[in-house]
Amino acid sequence: MDVISIAGAYQGLKAVKEILTTAFEAKVDAEVKPKILEAQGKLGEVQDVLFILRERLSELQQERDDLKAKLANAEAWQSQADQYELTTTPGTAVVYRYKGQPDHFACPSCFNKREVHILQDNKLMAGTYRCTGCGFNYRVKSPTHFNPRVYGT
Ligand SMILES: [Zn+2]
Structure with missing residues (x-):
């Protein structure tokens, strides 16, 4: 009815x-x-x-x-969300990693708010990536990987 x-x-x-x-x-x-x-x-x-x-x-x-x-x-x-998995990066940041291509990371804080914000390389701060949503910085790569002159590898 x-x-x-x-x-x-x-x-x-x-x-x-x-x-x-x-x-x-x-x-x-x-x-x-x-x-x-x-x-x-x-x-x-x-x-x-x-x-x-x-x-x-x-x-x-x-x-x-x-x-x-x-x-x-x-x-x-x-x-x-199923296209991402939680991972620990070489720089010890715990972030979401895209399972497909292109390879990238997403901010876990924004992810919990059901938003995917791709972390962008800071360039100036070796090894850190910045969330375009909340602005938080994540140490994605180990500093030695990025700047061998400073960390002497
Ligand atoms: Zn964020």
Whole structure:
């Protein structure tokens, strides 16, 4: 059942109430009139329940749509996240490494917020990579690997 079906049922009840009103106003036996009034009262109660059901159904459909959107977002994120694995770099930073190509690292802090920010080589600070999202620096490569003159390898 959907909102349109409930609206149709509601209109059907309204039509029956109108027919009963017409019957009530016609020349009918006095004993019938209380029964007509009782029937109209019952129909009114059913209309009230239908109105509440229609509102509730509409709310539930909205919630369903919101949950579908959240699920789609969660699935999209999981699909992206599955392409990374947590790793410890030679510089001892714990970051996410892309499993495919081109090889790169992603910031674990931003990753936990469901954002992938690729770490960029700082150049000036040997071996460190900077997150383009939060600005944190990670020691990705060992300093000796980058600047043998300073560290004397
Ligand atoms: Zn970050």
